[in-house]
Amino acid sequence: MMMNKPTYTIAVTGLNNTDNPGPGIPVVRGIRESEKFNVRIIGLAYENLEPGIYMNGALDKTYLIPYPSVGIGPYVERILEIHKKDPIDLIIPNLDAELYTFMKAEKTLIQNNIKTYLPTLEQFEERQKTNLNRFGEKYDVPVPKSKTIASVNDIPDLRDEFDYPLLVKGKFYDAYIAYNSEQVINHYNKISAKWGLPVIIQEFIKGTEVNVAALGDGEGNTIAAVPMRKQYITDKGKAWSGITLGDKKLLQITNDLIKKTRWKGGMELEMIKTNQGEYYMIEINPRIPAWIYLAVGAGQNIPEALVLMAMGEKTEPMKEYEIGKMFIRYSYDLIGNIGDFEKLSISGEL
């Protein structure tokens, strides 16, 4: 029997396909490959030069939105203004710094028939880098020792608690290795100026970083999980190339964490595997990662599954994926028209 495919209008953020890419465009690629529904994609951009806006065939429409720092009220007001003109079924926020705003606004969005598929505020908060020690204890997962500092005066005392080298991390992004307290001061100043306080000091665990892109259904089930190791890293520490792994222990850790936390939505689990085969969790990013198209290419279309679950469709857990599948990023010059740039700059839409 022929079934009519539904058409969903899905809004995505994170269109900054730069050398530190947002996950927006890879998410869109996964969604567009779905054979279960048709889509109209609305791009929500913060800057009028986000490359995703100008990529042919990626977005059907783009709207500029203000940064979340304007406050939840004006931010949601802009989303609802867009929704009134161009009704949205689902929003997939893809950037860490906006997630809190979307979680807080979830009720308002639902009242206006806009769906999201996000972790709860509690899940979001407890995995914050500043709460990593507590998270490790609560869920029985090894984590590197971490401490938050909010003043340069705390730096000299670090030598009593940590061995050098150690890591200096921003609350949202950025991590630098420091071999002495002078370097900690430098990194502290740089990070606090960019991302604010506190700054996180973390034990440096020697090993290989391995990551998992996963999706939880909010009831403890892992709907999808694909492990990856970065093969080539940019000077910003971002993956420029990666390969899927057949690491069963890593998958087990992911399944256990999703079960214990009852994680809802997309996530990226960042772990360090030591040479002795021990795993330390360094971070959970509460959203789909920018390398998600590798998971799609390996056989688990996580963006599609997220859309289906958000729309209330039952989705069976995906267990299989191809091991040894690789991605390699590249840069490419798009040619654009000043008219498009003008239209977006003046009217806030394209």
Next chain:
Amino acid sequence: MKLKENIALSESGFLFDPNSGESFSVNSPGKEIVKLLSEGKSNKEIESYIVSHYDTDEKTFQRYMDDFMHSLRRLNLVENDDE
């Protein structure tokens, strides 16, 4: 000593460890040794195969084999028979 399960070896001598994502390339005799290890052959059996197929003697082979096994162990590609 045996090759770890799942280690993939292609005809070109390309080794892939799916657990770590690491890949390596080995030369022709290296490829044959890895293949024999994956078939569970003992050191003695590998020695007699290599000595009969290559222009080398037992003593020279063992010297290079020790180095090669050390590299495989360091790269986590082999494990003890009882593991």
